[in-house]
Amino acid sequence: WLVIQRGLQIGRSIILIYLCDVSLVVDGQEFPAHKSLLACSSDYFRAMFKEYTKESKAAVIHLKVISATGLENILDFIYTSWLSLSMYSLEDTLEAACYLQVMDAIPLCSQFVVNNCALENCCFAANIASKFYLLDAMVASEKYIINNLWRLLQEDVDEVELLELNTKSMLTLLTSDDIPKVDEKKLLNLTLKWLQYDKIRLLNAKALFENIRYGLLPLDTLRELYTQSKVPLTASIKNLIIKAINYHSCPTKQPILQDKFSTLRSQKAWIMLIGGDANGELVENVLGFDVYSHKWRMVTNLQKKVRLHCTCVIGNFLYVLGGESPERLNDDTTEISLGITKVVYRYDPRFDQWIQVASMLEKRAQFSCCVVNNFIFAMGGRKEDQAIISSVEMYDVNRNCWTKSKELPCKMHGHASTLHKNIIYISGGKSAVQVNSSKDVYSFNRMEGQWKKQALMTIARFGHQMATVNDAIFTFLGIYEPFSDIERYDPVHNQWTRLRPMTFDRFCYGLVVVEQTVLLLGGKKWQDAQEVHTQNIVGYDTENDCWEEICSLAFPFSGLHCAILQLSDKSASM
Template sequence: MSYFLAYCKSHRGTVFTQYQMLRAERQLCDVSLIVDGNEFPAHKSLLACSSDYFRAMFKDHTKESKATIVHLKVISATGLQNILDFIYTSWLSLSLSTLEDTLEAASYLQVLGAIPLCSQFLINTCDLESCCFVVNIAFKFYLTDALTEAEKYIITNLWRLLQEDLDDTELLELNVKSMINIIKSNDIPRVSEKSLLTLVLNWLQYDRIRLGYAKVLFDNIRYGLLPLDTLRKLYTQTDVPLTASIKCMIIKAINYHSTPSKQPLLQDKFSTLRNQKEWIMLVGGTANDTFVENVLGFDVYSHKWRSVTNLHLKVQHHCTCVIGNFLYVLGGETPERAQYSTKDSSLCVTNIVYRYDPRFDQWLQVSGMLENRAQFSCCIIDKYIFAMGGRGDQQTLLSTVEVYDINRDTWTKCKDLPSKMHGHAGTVHSNIIYISGGKTDTQANSSKDVYSFNRLEGQWKKQASMSIARFGHQMATVKDAIFTFLGIYEPFSDIEKYDPKTNQWTRLRPLPFDRFSYGLVVVEQTVLLLGGKKWQDSQEVPTQNIVGYDTENDCWEEICSMAFPFSGLQCSVLQLSDVTESDEKCSKVHALKKVQ
């Protein structure tokens, strides 16, 4: 005997439609739900099928199972109306004005199918005007998805919300959990720490009951990012009581400001920028044969540009390095100091050292090097800056090495190089300095020599020579290998890799075309070469592209093109607070105007 199972797609919808018609005509309704004097006829069977609350209510042993009228006192008429419409039609009418009533009814009556719809509605309608309401409703009804999304929206757009008068904004009505999550966040763009502190103080004073949460909020303020006058006012204010531990953090931050030269050594969570990401700093050099004053930032992942700051001294043939997320710019040639010199020269070699703090967008002139230096190299070991060799006044070559102690803000002499040299390159591997190439006082041509310096031993040691003599080139350390890249006047475009363990050099895939006077920086395992010049028809021609060398796969790739030719620059990676897309566009335009 054979049989088959058939399914009618329209039957379920027809049943719901017929139930709705019966309710509208008040036919076969066996119960009336009364809320605030309003009567809602319904069918016990459908209510029990849609709600665990009604299923329990209408069991045989309850008095409501035989009652024809049931009074509901907790929920509102509007909420019940919306939930009954949902039960009978599967459609839920939602608006911000009725959402709370609807959620209360859905939660109380345990109509669970309606709650995710309310949550999605909150996510979809979250905007500047409603975000604070949304996050509070989501918190009240434990809508975790909506709460997470609404808090993310507020964090991203907090700078816009703070543009309004705090007395008139719903920010001060935020629930405790969301306020704590916001202040804990590392991803708040375009909001100063001072503005966050003001928000916390105003939020705590908006309802004095909240003062019990002062400690957890103050524990997440980054005091190192607050100006000195703000820290002093916070310490002496009496509106919000401060615990002893909070006062200690404020005093620590005041001391942090009192010794600015030591700040790179004092970095911790409380002086770390929020919403920060890596930007490649393009510092100094020339564009269109004009000295560049503007320091540009480049995001290698999004290919976006921004104007970061202006140099206090236009330079070329200088060095840069980063310690504690502070950018140091050392020495070089400058056209600015030459006007005060009695020598017949358009450029002047300087010993000046500036340090840039991205936290406060400020430059600080620290102690200058003992000697004026250009075309030298600098490296960092144990947060000490080593400046080595270079060209001094009147084109004299230097063999001297000096070390900058950040803690004391002083330069001291170190073991001299084996010979006077300039145009050499340097890098650090396992706390050992390596320098290569350059030109010496005894050689007119470029050198292949390589030396290493161990700070503990205090001596320079000769290592295996490069196979190519190089001058004005660059070195980079990636994992366990050292790479040397192109310099000036090289007949080929080969690069080499050095293994410090075996003291051996290996030739690698050459760059497609020659290049010199470029900026170099390492991002993850890729070495980027930015701008520079190349030889073409016996002339120096500026290049505008950025190329990357994949050290793992020994291959080159063109990343993008710069908007203008840039050469003689130095590059370092700095963590900056992120900006919005519109800010980046404005910064790029501003940067181009500065350069051009």
């Protein structure tokens, strides 16, 4: 054995020939070897060299299935435990390893694919992994393709490799819920090209088309797909296309028509910063904030600059309601003033589009809103001439209309609201401009249709915020509060509890709940008897009753409202 090992250091091709007892011949090339070592390393050779077989007595054995390159690499592995691999030799090596049943070499090939997957070979790697059932390599290569599909679809990248992708990987691609920077139209075009690349693939058309998200395709694309004849469509697929066409024909109903075919391929939720002012100017830009990476992105522009408004989300559609907006005093002047509006706009992140839906029955600012079973409730607020109102109205998404609901127990504005188990809770506010802030809390069950008074807060609040986390309701700072205390309400026991005070005093901030943490974004604070903007974002851990500073806002926002939306991965980060 020492002699053999010494010969291997010089090169296996010059192993002492007189010690070899068999020659393996592939494609005219001869490879001397030792039967005993082959039998110890390969189930194939172990069975071949049994005493009763003809091959056990043969000095030369011809192997016709594998290549010379593959055999050479596997023999090197048998003799040295080292496996020399490249993408060029990978398939030959795997064929030899599988055919000769040298099983220890296969995980090494799989790991090689995982470690060397790149833009120029990822499709080939997926095909190899699929052909030889390399599960780890399959997962890694498919994940790489999904994350880099936007690069593979660029004009300067060879599209042929992508069109040669195996069926299983193509199906995995289309079933993915998170494909960065690729819109659905590009996925559809890729699918059509892939099916036409080899006519036998048309047998897989139904399985692939069932995973196209037709609600994310433009109307003209849907009609073109329905009428094309290059790829036959089954009746069930045509029904999906017709359903998507009908989806586009009822834009105001879309939030309640959501299913997997209209859900964005994005797992990331962004915090939207909507309206308010920065440095004394009303903000037009709607920004998105990723709390995990601290990245910002420009999302869209408001149809109207607004403050003292409300926002809510239904079916991943953003609604912006009422508030104060700039408007001309009359048609004959360019002078602008702030007027209270009843207009409602809706933003669709799928197509980056705004539409105006039915306006509220009354103009409102400094009011609150909640969503109950896909109905939007707009409650109280202030209208023109500083008049405080008690009216409540309800928006029916299905009918695109507002109807009156049970009025509040009293006129109020600057109050806060939240939802807990489909019951609306409102707190605080003022009943008139010069009256002190209120401690009152009311609840409203839509099924009962009545407002009920609940336990009072321990602090009177105005212009504050409420948030529901699990089974608790929290109230946070309002305007002109002398302390920084916050409170937790237990709806089951109708009881309030004081919590750790904020170390970051503020008002006119945005609020949003992310998992178990309540985030407060921007706003104003008192400094030397002056209102000054604050740019930091702070988080309140509801489980541990503690505060921490997260990061800073891109701009000194105040009076903003926040919502969480899933966005298409198109806009660049700031």
